[in-house]
Amino acid sequence: MIVLFTDFGLHGPYTGQMKTVLHQMAPGIPAIDLFADAPMGNPKAAAYLLAAYAAWFPPGTVFLCVVDPGVGGTRPAIVLEADGRWYVGPGNGLFELVQRRATKTRSWDIDWRPERLSASFHGRDLFAPVAAMLARGEPPPGQRRDDRDRRADWPDDLCEIVYVDHFGNAMTGLRVAVLPPNARLALAGQILERERTFSDRPPGSAFWYENSNGLAEIAVNQGRADRDLGLTTGIPVEIVL
Secondary structure, rough: EEEEOOOOOOOOOOOHHHHHHHHHOOOOOEEEEEOOOOOOOOOHOOOOOHHHHEEEEEEEEHHHHHOOOOOOOOOEEEEEEOOOEEEEEEEOOOOOOHHHHHOOOEEEOOOOOOEEEEOOHHHHHHHHHHHHHHHHOOOOOOOEOOOOOOOOOOOOEEEEEEEOOOOOEEHHHHHEHOOOOOOOEEEEOOEEEOOOOHHOOOOEEEEEEEEOOOOEOOOOOOOOHHHHOOOOOOOOOOOOO
């Protein structure tokens, strides 16, 4: 399958145009919408989200990833293979955490170019065709690359909000597996206790829990953490023992 991870949103033509390319070049291969609302223009926050959610998909999956504020500029266009999964997108750090956490990786600079390459829509004109090629079983259209452009200064886990979902719950870039069992999280002037799930707290109470993909997530039972606590992407989180 081909999995879309973008900050395009579902309004407007962009996701539809990319999926049209996939349908034309890789007919019969399902295209799955994972995130169309990844942190907008923020490849760093998106990197932690992608690493957590990509691990849920089986080897052989092709991830078409576009969070690309530098589109048309000097950032490279790359393909990454990590633990049998393929990632196509900009070399701007978006794949840093996927690559860092994988046991086996290879990467390529994409040197294939279409007849027409828009300066502002590489998702449609460059990345979608390459994702379709990989999904058809073709080799990466480019040259093997070294480890330049890595983001060694980015932490292994990001102590901030990286995503707010439809329900107002706020995901952090922290994997619960690396946190002490009794850890509390401080943010927006509050210190939150850990709970197993929503119903373990009274209505209107804020808490944090391990979400279904292993990230620490802030929630308010029968409320909205974004509204009730004033949370948005980028707000820092502190671990309190």
